[in-house]
Structures are given as C-alpha cells and as structure tokens.
Amino acid sequence: MDHTNSSAIALRVNGETCSLTVDNRTTLLDALREHLDLTGTKKGCDQGQCGACTVLIDGRRANSCLQLAVAVEGRAVTTIEGMADGDRLHPVQQAFLDRDGYQCGYCTPGQICSAVAVIEEHAAGWPSAATADVRPEAGPPRLDDEEIRERMSGNLCRCGAYVSIVRAVADAAGTHAGHGADHSADHGVPADESTKVTA
Numbered sequence: 001m002d003h004t005n006s007s008a009i010a011l012r013v014n015g016e017t018c019s020l021t022v023d024n025r026t027t028l029l030d031a032l033r034e035h036l037d038l039t040g041t042k043k044g045c046d047q048g049q050c051g052a053c054t055v056l057i058d059g060r061r062a063n064s065c066l067q068l069a070v071a072v073e074g075r076a077v078t079t080i081e082g083m084a085d086g087d088r089l090h091p092v093q094q095a096f097l098d099r100d101g102y103q104c105g106y107c108t109p110g111q112i113c114s115a116v117a118v119i120e121e122h123a124a125g126w127p128s129a130a131t132a133d134v135r136p137e138a139g140p141p142r143l144d145d146e147e148i149r150e151r152m153s154g155n156l157c158r159c160g161a162y163v164s165i166v167r168a169v170a171d172a173a174g175t176h177a178g179h180g181a182d183h184s185a186d187h188g189v190p191a192d193e194s195t196k197v198t199a
Contacts, residue, residue: 119169
C-alpha cells in the first residue's frame with residue numbers, strides 16, 4: 001500500500017474499536033466488508049441510491065458507500081451485526097421475521113438499520129415529506145403507512161416485499177399503521193423511490 005495515500009485509523013464499530021490502515025479513498029462500506037469482515041452490510045449500487053449499505057453513524061442512518069472510512073474515525077458506527085443483544089434479536093429484526101419482511105434478504109440489513117433510525121426519528125418528532133402539519137405545536141405525525149413508506153423510501157427492495165416491510169416497521173414501532181388508510185392504491189412501492197436517498 002502506498003503510505004503517502006493511506007492512513008492508520010481507529011473505527012468504533014458495534015461498540016468495539018478497530019485499528020486498520022486504509023487507502024484514504026476507501027469507503028466505510030469497503031472498510032467494513034474488506035478490512036473488518038463485517039459482510040452483513042451489502043454493496044448494492046455503490047452510488048447511494050439503493051440503501052443496501054445503510055448503517056448507523058452516531059445513531060443516524062447513512063449510506064456507507066458514500067462515507068469515507070477516514071471521515072468517520074471516532075464516531076460510533078453500528079452495522080446489522082451490532083443490532084442483536086447476544087441471542088436476543090433487536091425488535092426490528094424480530095418484526096421483520098414475524099412479518100416476513102424479506103425475500104432474498106440482500107437488502108434486509110440496510111432495511112433494518114434504516115427502520116431502527118426511522119422509529120427513533122419519528123419518536124423524536126422529526127417530520128417527513130409526507131407529514132401534513134410540520135408545526136412543532138402539531139406534535140409528531142401518526143406513523144401510518146404513508147409516513148413509513150416515505151421515511152423508508154431510500155431503501156429499495158428488488159423482490160418487492162414493501163408491504164411486509166411497512167407492517168414490520170409499524171409493529172416494531174408499537175403502532176398499528178394504516179388504520180383508515182386506502183390500501184386499494186397500496187402496491188407496495190415506496191414513495192418517490194427513484195429520487196429518495198437515505199440521509
């Protein structure tokens with residue numbers, strides 16, 4: 001490795017500090033997969049469009065293919081491998097199993113990481129593009145199907161398991177999303193999937 005273009009960094013991943021030397025252009029995605037053998041985070045489009053590589057950085061979701069590894073040194077990175085508590089699954093993981101929110105499973109790690117952040121963002125009162133009233137005094141929006149689809153729209157599922165994914169997120173959030181919603185138009189496609197990118 002050309003050491004003029006590389007850096008020794010310490011990444012905090014899933015509660016552990018990992019020391020490694022990487023080319024300065026190495027993405028967080030490649031550092032996780034190629035250097036730390038954390039292959040749960042998937043490489044999909046490698047352009048920040050599909051969400052398969054979603055991880056949490058300091059609790060907020062991010063596309064790891066768009067993050068340089070050297071830029072996240074010292075920040076807390078959580079991958080799908082860090083979601084469970086020993087043998088006890090994270091509630092979102094359990095909900096995906098219960099609701100069969102996957103088919104091939106390739107996008108599932110990113111979907112789960114994103115869903116964890118979605119639930120926390122909603123609990124914190126963050127609005128989305130689907131939120132009708134964004135005034136603080138209006139309070140948090142109801143986490144219905146439309147809100148979930150909008151908030152999860154940066155994560156694509158090529159198998160089309162969107163309906164089950166929405167149910168899983170609603171279950172994990174402790175809600176009953178979609179009551180009163182018009183499901184006749186619900187074909188399982190997230191809102192504006194071609195333009196939304198996970199933050």
